[in-house]
Amino acid sequence: MTRLAASDLANRLGREAEAVCRHYLDAGHRQGNYWQVGDVRNTPGRSMFVRLKATVKGPAGKWTDAATGEHGDLLDVIRESCGLTDFADVVDEARSFLSLPRPEPAPATKKRASTPAPSGSAEAAKRLFAMSQPISGTLVEAYLRNRGITALHGTGNLRFHPRCYYRPDDHGPTETWPAMIAAVTDLRGTITGAHRTWLAPDGSDKAPIQTQRKAMGDLLGHAVRFGIADEVIAAGEGVESVLSARQAIPHMAMAAALSAAHLAAILFPETLRRLYIVRDNDPAGDSARDSLVERANTAGIEAIVLSPVLEDFNEDLRRLGIDALRANLRVQLAPPDVARFWLEAA
The missing domain is CATH 3.90.580 (DNA Primase; Chain A)
Known part of the structure; x- marks a missing residue:
């Protein structure tokens, strides 16, 4: 530069x-x-x-x-x-x-500060994200590194909350666990929701609780975004799976829709010309793949499916290693993108 x-x-x-x-x-x-x-x-x-x-x-x-x-x-x-x-x-x-998302600070008035946001709303998601901290040096960084994910550039929409509320069910007591907070944004970068992944106290894995992930806010069509969307992006389901693919292709913009149903409904940037679908190797992933390919083709967007060897790309990364992951992904990229993204990543 x-x-x-x-x-x-x-x-x-x-x-x-x-x-x-x-x-x-x-x-x-x-x-x-x-x-x-x-x-x-x-x-x-x-x-x-x-x-x-x-x-x-x-x-x-x-x-x-x-x-x-x-x-x-x-x-x-x-x-x-x-x-x-x-x-x-x-x-x-x-x-x-x-x-990426930059929540607007709430006006510094006692009335606004004491007014609770509706549970599960987009406003509650914005406040949760604002109360969390960057992941550098936190349990979130430890958790991701324990899953083989070390390319953490451009992850400003991931944050750490040391004591995030968790309620097992409607009648159980509220607990607190450390959590990875992911901001869900629309195409303009506005926060519409948040995704919580509760973590073990040492960051070695997810928390030993029944429901380890929960989303809140307006999710349909939106995603957790990494990098700046341009003519080419990759979209998948889970944050960890998408970040694992990003280990091999660190310069490509990517988005995690958080579920197969939401991946099938993800909105396309106006500039998009080629979409890579980071699929999970299960029936729900197959369904999302088929729906997204059809939507992309109807919109005049080329759709290319990226398939893992095992269940998902994070499992590939952890069990097969980064070299095998890179080898598998390289042969699935379109030739122009090998030159544009792969050689820059090497």
Whole structure:
């Protein structure tokens, strides 16, 4: 990326400076025209100030740490708060943030803050996502890595909640478990729902409870999105299965619809020309595949099915290994996409 392009990206982030701070520096808080936090690595405190609006003193997004004298822009915030070392990863994360969900903060009034959102509603989903934290260094990261998923760039719509409510049934007591929170968004990036995966306290697996996953909000047609949709995307059911395919094709935009029924109904971006269907190897996956192929062809979109060797792509990744996963997926891609996505990933 050229210096001019990096400057343009920093300026785009600056136009949404408060949203950037709420996402990457959530240990801090707004103080007038500034975001106040301990340091650029998101430590609680008050010595670092991020300018939220352009003034005569400078543009939005510039920050200074009064304790150390460090200063920079929002690209530096993303790099340090996420622990990234490669500038290309910083750029990917910034671009993903600009295209992925950024919940609008609720007005700071006691009346609004004390008004509960209807249970299971899109508003409740937005609030749950806003109350959660980025996954870097959390049990969510540990859980995904334990499933072989290490390519976590562009996963800003996944978050961690340390004590997410879980109710086994309508009459049982409410429990709390750590959880992976996935934002479900429409094609504009607006949060319409959330998906919860409750985790074991050490992040080694899902929680030992009867229902380990639950969704809330408006899900039909929408998805959990990774990367910026363009002419080519891949869509599948589960978050883990889609992220596993992304291990082999890290530069392709992907979406997890969360179930076979919702995959069959996923909405297509206007720019879409080729759709890869990341199928699960079961009857429900076959049905979703057939429905989606028919819908895509009717819309003039080429549909290509990506099939796992075992039950799904995460099982392929864990049991067969990344080399076998890559070999299986490579031969299923259209030749132009091998050149566009595969060689860049190598």
